[in-house]
Amino acid sequence: MEIEIATIGGYEEVGRNCTAVRAGDDIVIFDMGLNLSKVLIHDNVETERMHSLDLIDMGAIPDDRVMSDLEGDVKAIVPTHGHLDHIGAISKLAHRYDAPIVARPFTIELVKGQLEGEQKFGVDNELVKMDPDERMAIGDECELELVHVTHSIIDASNPVLHTPEGSVVYGLDKRIDHNPVIEEPFDMQRFREIANEGEGVLAYIEDTTNAGRKGRTPSESHARNHLKDVMYSLEDYSGGIVATTFSSHVSRVTSLVEFAKDIGRQPILLGRSMERYSGTAERMGRVNFPDNLGMFGHRKSVDRAFKRIMNEGKGNFLPIVTGHQGEPRAMLTRMGRGETPFDFDDGDKVIFSARVIPEPTNEGQRYQSEQLLRMQGARIYDDVHVSGHLSQEGHYQMLQELQPQHVIPAHQNLENVGKYVPLAESQGYKMGRDLHVARNGQTIQLTE
Amino acid sequence: MEIEIATIGGYEEVGRNCTAVRAGDDIVIFDMGLNLSKVLIHDNVETERMHSLDLIDMGAIPDDRVMSDLEGDVKAIVPTHGHLDHIGAISKLAHRYDAPIVARPFTIELVKGQLEGEQKFGVDNELVKMDPDERMAIGDECELELVHVTHSIIDASNPVLHTPEGSVVYGLDKRIDHNPVIEEPFDMQRFREIANEGEGVLAYIEDTTNAGRKGRTPSESHARNHLKDVMYSLEDYSGGIVATTFSSHVSRVTSLVEFAKDIGRQPILLGRSMERYSGTAERMGRVNFPDNLGMFGHRKSVDRAFKRIMNEGKGNFLPIVTGHQGEPRAMLTRMGRGETPFDFDDGDKVIFSARVIPEPTNEGQRYQSEQLLRMQGARIYDDVHVSGHLSQEGHYQMLQELQPQHVIPAHQNLENVGKYVPLAESQGYKMGRDLHVARNGQTIQLTE
Amino acid sequence: MEIEIATIGGYEEVGRNCTAVRAGDDIVIFDMGLNLSKVLIHDNVETERMHSLDLIDMGAIPDDRVMSDLEGDVKAIVPTHGHLDHIGAISKLAHRYDAPIVARPFTIELVKGQLEGEQKFGVDNELVKMDPDERMAIGDECELELVHVTHSIIDASNPVLHTPEGSVVYGLDKRIDHNPVIEEPFDMQRFREIANEGEGVLAYIEDTTNAGRKGRTPSESHARNHLKDVMYSLEDYSGGIVATTFSSHVSRVTSLVEFAKDIGRQPILLGRSMERYSGTAERMGRVNFPDNLGMFGHRKSVDRAFKRIMNEGKGNFLPIVTGHQGEPRAMLTRMGRGETPFDFDDGDKVIFSARVIPEPTNEGQRYQSEQLLRMQGARIYDDVHVSGHLSQEGHYQMLQELQPQHVIPAHQNLENVGKYVPLAESQGYKMGRDLHVARNGQTIQLTE
C-alpha cells in the first residue's frame, strides 16, 4: 500500500499545523491550525469575515492546495488538541472536505466554539468525539486511534493511523508527564504496544518545538508546586493579588483556584477566553470547580465583578485573568492601563503563571504591561510555569520507544529543526534517507 | 562663594535632564528635558494640554520642586542642544522662572517650535541666542559660556559657569569627534584652557549614557563612510530604496541627501519632524541642501509626494522618512502597513541609519515594523550608525583634560552610573568625597 | 552610644564579604571572605602560601586596613555560614585580631578545615560554637545573637548585634524558605521579635545578590521536587548516570543520595570538597546518610571507586561529583576529558543540579565541560536548581518585617546595588539619608 505524507503547514513556523497522511486511497488530515501572529501583526483584521485564500496569502492558515497532489479521499480531519495552532483553521478549510472532524471530547467542544464564530463559511462537517480506547476505521484496511498524551491542555492526543505497512504516529504537542494534575499520566505503555504491533511504526512526526532545550520538561506537578510555594507565601497579604495564565490551561487554572481557596480567597475567572475554556471544561464535568466560582467574559459582567471585588475588599478575591503575554487588549493589560474598576495599591501582587513566548513582539508587549502594572504599584511574580513540549530527552525517549522507520520533524522553522536533526542522527537516522526535513507543501512517499 | 548643585532630573533615567547650579545668589538651570517613554506608554496622552504636576507625577518632566531648596534667583535656563530629553519640558516649566532661555541658535529655534505647540501654559521667557565665542554675565561674579561639542545634532554645547571658585562644566551629550560632517570639530582646546584658568574646574557633570562601552565612540564620518558603502553598493538597483534616521540628526540627513544624488536619486524628506528639523537647519543656512529637495510633513503633501514617486518611478527617488525605532505612527511603519501610496516591490531596500535603542518596547516595535516591511518584500540594512555619546575612553579623556575637583555622573539610572564609578575611581576620585552619585531631587554643596 | 559601620569588603563585588560594626568601644566583624575568581584567574597561585597584603592587592581578600579608622577593640569575628566568600579569608586576617571566631557549629567545623590548610600564618583565635538560642555578651552593653536563616548550606545565620541604640542585623546570604529539606524553616518569627524589641532595628545590611530578580526565590523543596522528577524519569535506564552539585550544599546532596536509592542506585560522593563538606555534616550527625555511602576525595581512592563502578556496572551507582561550573580541574571535567577510569557510553546522563554562575569565564568553562561530555556520548540535564538568595519580594518582606532605620545594601557591585536602590526607595528610604550605598573601605556613622 502506498503511504504518502503531505507536510501542509507548521514545517516553516510555529503555528498553522497541518499534515495529511494518505494510505492507499484514504487520507487523514491531522490538525488545521492558525498562525495567530500573522493575523495580529495587522491592525483590525477580523478573521471571522475573511476568505481562506487571503488568510493563506497572509501565512495565517495552512496552504492546503498541496492536497490536490494527493490522490485519494479525505476520511477524517483529526485535531490533536484544542489549541488554536491546531484547530484555528478548521472553520476556514474543513468545509472543503467531505469528512468528519474526529477528536477527543474537550477538543470537539472547542472546535464547536470556533465554528459558531465563523461568519464567512458554513462548516457542517460532522463532529465526532472519540476516546483513546476507541478505534475508527479509515477505509478498508486502516484504523485511527487517539493515544492519550499530556500537554498544557486537557484531552491532548497523538493520533495514530494504523496501516498494513505499519503505524503513522502524528506526535505533535506533548510532554511526558507522569504526574499531570487533573488527568491520567502520559500513556507510554500504549506507544510501546504500537511499536510492537504488526509492522511497527512506519513514520513518526515529531513536535520539535523545544529541540534546543537540554534535559527533560518537568511535570505539570512541578509548576503546581512552584505556584503553591508562591501563593502560600502570600497567605498573610491582605491586599490585591491577581493571577494570569493561559486560559486554555485548565489544569493550571484548577491549581490557581485551589490555592486561592487555601489562602482564603475566592477565585474569579475574568475574560472571554477564561470563561470559554474553563466553562467548557466544567460543563463537561472535566473539572470540579467550587460552586461559587465566578466566570465572566462579557465586558459588563466583568466590570460588575471588579466592582464587587473593590467593594468587598480585594483581599477576599483572586481574579484569574487573561493577558499573560501582555496582549494589548487582554484583561490584565487593561487593568494596567486603569481601564477597569480594579485599582492596584502599592504592594499588590501579579502572578504570571506563564512564560513570555520568546519573540520581540511579545517581549515588548509584556514589558509594557509590566511597566504599566508597576507604575500602579503592583509587583510581579513571573515564570511560574513549565513548558508543554518535550525537551531533548523526551525526543530521545520517543525515538527509542517507537523505533520508527521514518522520522519527520515538525512544529518549527528550519533553524530549530536544525537542532533536532543531530539528535535524530545520533540515533541512527540519516537526513534524506529516513529523516525527512520538509518545508510546507511537500509530499513524502514512504512506501510504494 | 557657596556653590551648590541640584540634581533635578536625569539622575535616575535617560530622559528629563535638568540640573541647577547655584553660585552665591545666582542660579543657572541646565536643560529641561522630557522623558518621552513615560508619555508614550499611555495611550492618547496629549502633553500639549497637560499640567506640569501631572507630567511630573508620570515621571515625564523634571520634578523641579527641589528648586525651593536653593536660595537664589534663576538667571538663565540653558539647554545644551535641541533633543527632546533636553528641551522638551521647557514649555511646561520655564514660565515659573523669570529668566531668559539661552542656547546656541539652532537649539533656540527648536525651543521656539516647542513653545508654539504648547497649549496649556504661556511661556514668554526671552529667547537668547549665544555662540561659543560669547559670554553672558550671571550676577556680578560669574559668567556663562557655551563650549562647542559634537553630538548627533548640530549646535550642541557644554555650558560652563565660570565662578570665583572655579568652573562648573555641564558635560551632557557629546562624543569627541575630530571629523564631524557639517560642523567644527570638538573643541578640546577650549576645555584645556578652562582647566587651566583661575581655579580650574570645580565640578564636572558627566554624560554617562555609554559608560559601559569599551573604547572610543567613532566619528560621524565613520557612519558617513558606512552609509556611503551601503548606498554606493545600490547604485545599480532600479527599484525602491527608502532610508530612515533620527530626524534631528541633520548631519546624517545631509549625508543621505548627498549620497542619494551620487547614485542618481532625488532625495525627499517625509514626515513632520523630518520637515521641522531639516527645514529649520536649511532656513538658518546651516546646511546646503539642493534647491529641489522636497520636504513634506503634512499628510496630504506626503501622500502627493508618494504618488509622484510611484508615478515617476521609485528608482528616481530616495524617500528619507521617520520611523527608525518602529514607532507605530511614524512614516516608515505606516508604509509597512500599506497605509501610504508607496508600494514596496520584492527586493526594495530599507536603510535604517540608526540603532534600536535597547529597550523591549522599542525592540518589539522595531521588530514588528521590519516584519511588516519584509512581508511586503522589502529588505533591511540596519545599524548604519554610530552613537552620539562618549564611550569609556572619552570619559577618561575628559577627566584627564579637565582635572575637575568634583565629578557628578548624570544621564543614566544607578545601574549604569555603577559602570562609571569604577572608571572615575581608577582616576583617583572617591565616592562620597569628590565623586557624587546622586538621585533626582538632591542638592550637593561643593563650597561654603 | 556611637554606632559605626565599616564596609570592608563585598561592596564592590560578589566575594570577599566583610563588615565591621562598632558599638561604643566594642567591634564585631561579620564575615571574612575570599573572592575566589580573583585567585583563579592567575595560573598556579597557591593562596595557602601567600601573604595577606598580596592577596589584598589582588582583590582576593578584604582590605581590612580601614579597621584602623575604627576606635575600639574587636570582640568577635562572626562568619554567617561556611561558604568561601564568607570564611575564606579568616586564615589570612583573623590572627590580626585578639578575638574569638563565633559561628554556628557546621560553620565552625568548616573554618577549622580552612585553618588547617593555611601554611603562612598561624591563626590561633578561639573557635566558639554558638546556636541560635544562645547569646554572647559583646562589651558591657551589647549582645550577639545568630538568627537561623535558610540558604544553600546548612547552619546559615544572620548575626544580630543588639545595642542600646537598636539592633544591627547583618542580613547576608539567605532565602526565605518555609520548607527546607533538612533544617528548620526560616525563622521570621525571631526577626519580627527583634523588630519590636527595645529600639527596634537600627541598621540592616542586606544581601542584594538577586536584587534584579522578580518575585520570590522558591524553597529548596522546589529544587528537590525537580530533581525527583528528573531522577525518577531515569528509573528504567540501566547505564551510567552522574550528578554534580555544589559540594557544600548538603541538603541537595542529601536529596541526590535519597533519590539514588529510590531508583536502585548506590550513591558515591567523589572529589575532595564533596568528601569534606558531606563528611563533616555526617560526622556532626547533621545528615543521616546510608551506612554504605562512599565518600572519596583522594585521587587514588577516587580511581578505585570508579574502577569498582565500571566493574560492577555503572547502572548500579550514582557518582555525585564536583565540577558543576565546568572547573577545569574538577572531577566531572576530568571525567569528560577521559582522565578517570569512568567511561561514558552513548546515552549516559549527567545531571547538573546547579546553575552556571553568569560570568563569561564560567560560561566558557561549563560549555567546554559539556562539549567534552557530549563528545563521549553523555546527555545533559541542567539547571535542576534554585538560588539560595532572596529575590525582590524577599527584599520587600525583610524591610517590612524589620522596619530598619538604616539600610545598607551589600554583596554586589554598584551596578547591581543600583537594582536594589529603587526597591528600598519605594519603601520610603532615601539614598544619602537612611539608605547607604557604600564602596569597600568606607565607614558610616549611624548614631553619635
Next chain:
Amino acid sequence: MEIEIATIGGYEEVGRNCTAVRAGDDIVIFDMGLNLSKVLIHDNVETERMHSLDLIDMGAIPDDRVMSDLEGDVKAIVPTHGHLDHIGAISKLAHRYDAPIVARPFTIELVKGQLEGEQKFGVDNELVKMDPDERMAIGDECELELVHVTHSIIDASNPVLHTPEGSVVYGLDKRIDHNPVIEEPFDMQRFREIANEGEGVLAYIEDTTNAGRKGRTPSESHARNHLKDVMYSLEDYSGGIVATTFSSHVSRVTSLVEFAKDIGRQPILLGRSMERYSGTAERMGRVNFPDNLGMFGHRKSVDRAFKRIMNEGKGNFLPIVTGHQGEPRAMLTRMGRGETPFDFDDGDKVIFSARVIPEPTNEGQRYQSEQLLRMQGARIYDDVHVSGHLSQEGHYQMLQELQPQHVIPAHQNLENVGKYVPLAESQGYKMGRDLHVARNGQTIQLTE
C-alpha cells in the same frame, strides 16, 4: 555528462570545509580544512603527529571516505584561500590523491608551510600556483578557473569548474568589497560573464556563515577607517599601545603598520603566526612594509624585542601581536599574565582589531584575557573590525548575478543554513528540488 557533488565537510559546522565535484570521470576537490576547535578542546593534542582517522573521529578534519562513492579520478585539490579551515587538512589527506594542489600564490605558500610542519605523513603532491587569468584543463572537457574574490586574507578565490553542462561555482569565503585595502576589488564582472557563458551556472555552493545578518558586509576600507579614527585619537598618548588582529589578515596588519607610522610609532609584529603570514606576504612582494619593520616569532627574539621596547620607551612602538580571541597561549594573553618583559602602565591601550567569534569558549577566554590586561592597568578598544563573509544582501546579489540552476548552502550547521533557505526560496529555489540542504558525507547528482 554526469555531474555529481560530494559534500564532504563543512556542512554541519564552521570548519573542515571540503567539497568534491565529479564531472564525468574527473574529480576536483575544493578545500581540505581543519576544524581547530575540535582540536583545541583537548589538552595537549599535537595534530602534527596524529593519524588522519583519529582526526576524522574527532571531527577535526573532513571524513573523505565518501570519496569512494565517486567513480573517477581526482585531478586537482583546490584550496580557495589560506585559512586553516580551508587548507588545514591538506597535510593529512592530500597524499591519498594523485593530484596537484592548485591555488593562488599566497595560498600555495601557506600550504607549503603546513606541509613542512607535518610529521606523520609525507605529502608530496605537486604545488601549482595559478592566477585568476589562467585556466587549467581538468580532463578533456572541463576547465578550472580561480575567480578573484575579497575576503579577510589576500589571494582569496572562488574556483569555478567549467563543464559542458554549465559551471560549478564553489563560492566559499568572500564578501563583496569594492574598496579592499591592498588588492583588486571583488571581480563581479567575471561572475557575470560566467553566468552568461555556455550553459550558465549549473551549481553554486554558497558560504552561508553570515546568512543571519541583515544588510551588506562593509568593505575592508570601513574597518581601516575605524582603525584610523581610533589610532589617530591616540596620537598624543605617550605610553604603551598594543594591537592585535588575525595574523593572516595581511590587509589589516598593513593598516596597523601604516597608522603606527602616522602617529609616530614603530610597528613590530610579534608571535609565530604574525611572522609567518606577514613574512610570507612580504617575501612575495605582496605588501610593502617599511624596511625596519621587525617581525619576531621565536620566544627569544620576541623577548629581546619586548626588552628593547621597554628600554627605548613604549611610546615609540606599536607591538602588533597574536591573541585577539584570548587564546591562552597567544602573545597578548601571555602579556596579560605578565609572562613577557612588556609591562603595562595604567592607561596603556590595547586595540582588538577583531571580533570575538561568538562561542562560549572564545567568549570566556577573551573575557579572561581582558580581565588580566585590565588588572595590569590596560584599557581596551574592541571590535575594530568588519566580517570577511557575505551578509544577506550579498547572498541575494550572488544569486541574481549567477542565476545558478542549483544552490548548495555550505560553511555552517543546519541551524544556520536554516537562515539561508528562506532567502533562497524567496528567489524561486525550492528545497529538495534545486536547493540542496546537505549533511557531511552526502552526494548530490545534478545531471545524468
